[in-house]
Amino acid sequence: MKSGKYQVLSESEIRTVHEHSMRVLAETGIRVVVKKMRGILRDIGCAVDEETKIVKFPAHVVEEYRKKAPREFVMCGCDPSYERLISPDTRVFSGLSTAINMYDLETGEYRPTTLKDVVDHIVLIDYLENVHTNQMDIWPNDIPMQTIHVETMRQWALNCKKPYTLGSYGVMATKDMMHMLSLIMGGMDRVKTKHPFNAIISVQSPLSTAHLQIEGLMLMAQNGQPCIMAPEAMAGTTAPVTLAGLLVQHNAEIIAHVVMAQAVNAGAPVFYGTVSTIAEMRRGTVALGAIETGMISAASAQMANFYNLPCRAVAGCTESKTIDVQCGTERAQSIMLAAMGGANYITCVGTLESSTAAAHELTVIDNEIIGMVERALRGIEVNENSMALDVIKNVGPDGNYLMQEHTQKNFRTEHFIPKLADREKRDIWEKGGKRDMAVRAREEAKKILAKHKQKDIDAKLAKELDDFVKSVAARSLDDFYAAEWEA
Amino acid sequence: MANDTLSKLEDAIVEMKADETEALTKEAMQAGVSALDILNGGLLTALERVGVLFRDGDYFLPDVLMCVKAYKNAYALLDSELKKGAYKSRGTVMLGTVHGDIHEIGKNILLALLQGNGYTVVDIGVDVQSAVFVEKAKEFKPDIIGMSALLTTSMPAMKEVVDLFVKDGSRDRYKIIVGGAPVSHAFAKEIGADGYGEDAQSGVELVGRLLAG
Numbered sequence: 269m270k271s272g273k274y275q276v277l278s279e280s281e282i283r284t285v286h287e288h289s290m291r292v293l294a295e296t297g298i299r300v301v302v303k304k305m306r307g308i309l310r311d312i313g314c315a316v317d318e319e320t321k322i323v324k325f326p327a328h329v330v331e332e333y334r335k336k337a338p339r340e341f342v343m344c345g346c347d348p349s350y351e352r353l354i355s356p357d358t359r360v361f362s363g364l365s366t367a368i369n370m371y372d373l374e375t376g377e378y379r380p381t382t383l384k385d386v387v388d389h390i391v392l393i394d395y396l397e398n399v400h401t402n403q404m405d406i407w408p409n410d411i412p413m414q415t416i417h418v419e420t421m422r423q424w425a426l427n428c429k430k431p432y433t434l435g436s437y438g439v440m441a442t443k444d445m446m447h448m449l450s451l452i453m454g455g456m457d458r459v460k461t462k463h464p465f466n467a468i469i470s471v472q473s474p475l476s477t478a479h480l481q482i483e484g485l486m487l488m489a490q491n492g493q494p495c496i497m498a499p500e501a502m503a504g505t506t507a508p509v510t511l512a513g514l515l516v517q518h519n520a521e522i523i524a525h526v527v528m529a530q531a532v533n534a535g536a537p538v539f540y541g542t543v544s545t546i547a548e549m550r551r552g553t554v555a556l557g558a559i560e561t562g563m564i565s566a567a568s569a570q571m572a573n574f575y576n577l578p579c580r581a582v583a584g585c586t587e588s589k590t591i592d593v594q595c596g597t598e599r600a601q602s603i604m605l606a607a608m609g610g611a612n613y614i615t616c617v618g619t620l621e622s623s624t625a626a627a628h629e630l631t632v633i634d635n636e637i638i639g640m641v642e643r644a645l646r647g648i649e650v651n652e653n654s655m656a657l658d659v660i661k662n663v664g665p666d667g668n669y670l671m672q673e674h675t676q677k678n679f680r681t682e683h684f685i686p687k688l689a690d691r692e693k694r695d696i697w698e699k700g701g702k703r704d705m706a707v708r709a710r711e712e713a714k715k716i717l718a719k720h721k722q723k724d725i726d727a728k729l730a731k732e733l734d735d736f737v738k739s740v741a742a743r744s745l746d747d748f749y750a751a752e753w754e755a
Numbered sequence: 756m757a758n759d760t761l762s763k764l765e766d767a768i769v770e771m772k773a774d775e776t777e778a779l780t781k782e783a784m785q786a787g788v789s790a791l792d793i794l795n796g797g798l799l800t801a802l803e804r805v806g807v808l809f810r811d812g813d814y815f816l817p818d819v820l821m822c823v824k825a826y827k828n829a830y831a832l833l834d835s836e837l838k839k840g841a842y843k844s845r846g847t848v849m850l851g852t853v854h855g856d857i858h859e860i861g862k863n864i865l866l867a868l869l870q871g872n873g874y875t876v877v878d879i880g881v882d883v884q885s886a887v888f889v890e891k892a893k894e895f896k897p898d899i900i901g902m903s904a905l906l907t908t909s910m911p912a913m914k915e916v917v918d919l920f921v922k923d924g925s926r927d928r929y930k931i932i933v934g935g936a937p938v939s940h941a942f943a944k945e946i947g948a949d950g951y952g953e954d955a956q957s958g959v960e961l962v963g964r965l966l967a968g
């Protein structure tokens with residue numbers, strides 16, 4: 269791309285960060301909290317201390333195994349004809365999780381999220397042209413916790429053609445997800461080359477792992493399904509306060525997880541992920557809306573590129589509690605920086621309050637921000653048609669171009685045409701009720717939801733899904749705990 | 756067959772196929788459809804559809820102007836026939852940009868849209884001296900006079916034109932409307948104009964309202 273990428277590291281700095289991360293992996297190591305995983309790592313040549321659960325990764329093992337990860341793979345939807353190539357050269361945008369409260373679209377009330385909110389969010393993303401993959405971005409507080417993974421997957425199958433992503437909730441839940449996936453897609457052999465489902469593996473910074481996440485990673489990798497390795501390291505609390513120090517540590521964490529997936533199943537698709545940012549230094553909390561999030565995302569994209577892996581970055585975040593100027597500026601700058609930095613899978617839609625709250629109008633607004641960012645990155649096309657020499661001659665001094673066929677033929681692709689931004693004269697804006705962008709977005713969201721109809725799925729499949737969700741609901745939480753692997 | 760041609764003609768206008776509308780109009784005429792029926796059953800129905808597409812945000816100005824171009828190609832063939840019969844223009848509108856201002860995009864858009872809505876339009880150009888508005892009005896006898904300005908510095912010229920019509924004693928013979936970026940409802944009222952349009956589309960609606968009332 270000739271429009272300049274936003275690059276925060278030089279070539280030699282990328283190499284230095286890599287070398288320092290390799291020293292962290294070899295000298296300090298990572299605590300791996302699942303015994304089975306440690307066994308596999310020992311078998312491939314890592315040094316394992318069973319007492320401390322610390323695994324040290326020799327550089328040659330890291331080099332050998334991280335290279336087994338594919339550079340690119342295809343994600344599809346539950347409609348397999350909906351396809352997106354995931355690679356260091358492409359870019360898709362996705363939802364962002366996980367909100368536990370939201371602003372009600374009708375009343376504006378701030379309240380706990382429900383299954384209906386999950387469904388509405390799935391529907392909105394299905395309709396929005398610039399958001400390419402769906403996620404369980406909203407936590408349904410009103411259904412039993414042990415059914416959340418299967419119920420949301422059922423709603424995905426019923427309401428959306430795009431891919432879906434869930435978190436990792438341990439052995440039994442991940443097996444359930446694979447079973448749901450198999451039902452929805454008509455067999456696991458249908459998801460071997462194209463992947464409609466993806467799991468986020470949260471990394472426990474600094475230099476550790478989370479039990480449920482590693483189990484999820486192992487099962488996903490075993491099944492050949494993509495995982496996003498995603499630390500949310502915070503400079504100043506769970507990572508060094510310096511951004512370079514954070515990069516060294518989080519790069520070591522990500523690469524260790526990539527190696528784990530490849531050790532389980534060579535060639536399993538993975539993302540080099542980042543949700544890392546800085547800590548808020550007055551309180552030690554997270555600052556996802558910070559400008560540094562975009563800088564870390566850009567650096568991560570450069571590191572991912574160095575390893576020939578696609579990069580997933582977080583964006584569109586804000587600490588703001590309302591739909592105000594802070595909310596708008598933080599989400600726009602971070603989406604812009606992540607995209608300009610070269611991130612390939614940008615999760616960025618529909619949240620506020622450090623991504624613990626949601627608002628459907630923001631999902632619609634983010635769709636428009638992404639459209640603008642994509643336009644900027646497409647750059648300026650220079651060719652005979654676009655340079656318009658004949659048209660310039662034809663119109664001449666003091667003429668105007670509005671009535672030229674050239675204008676009509678090209679304006680839709682040359683200009684980004686916003687659906688939500690207001691460009692009317694004051695009189696017209698006043699006549700229309702003086703609505704601001706959030707109000708217009710709310711109306712757009714309601715319009716989309718009103719016209720949506722659930723998919724007409726095969727009755728047999730509907731029953732299979734229903735039966736399976738019921739069988740999961742009949743389990744107790746203890747059943748889930750009993751299925752966990754040894755620590 | 757004739758109906759099929761009319762609907763093809765209607766589609767060609769809506770789809771901005773300016774090079775097809777002439778042939779389709781000829782085809783309809785040869786099939787014996789009267790000029791008035793072609794106008795009512797193909798051309799005006801097309802413009803109505805274009806209006807809806809514009810209002811719903813699907814069509815933008817360049818689209819509408821291309822539709823009007825396609826419409827005009829068809830209308831040109833019907834004009835002389837229509838004038839022989841009972842058909843009457845919906846009214847005459849005279850448009851000009853006031854003295855001191857050479858901006859004409861807004862005026863030209865309104866002109867095209869008015870033509871596309873069945874009005875006769877006289878364009879007296881840009882940087883028009885105030886007295887010339889009065890002279891030309893006597894010559895063309897428009898129902899409505901529209902003044903355009905883009906510069907705030909040329910707004911006083913609009914008041915001057917209205918005042919000249921009052922002085923001339925002919926103010927009541929015409930409806931005077933104003934438009935342009937710096938102009939507002941309040942300004943129109945202040946200078947004694949009969950109406951103001953925020954943009955070209957509302958200008959067309961304003962003309963319709965003034966002629967009906």
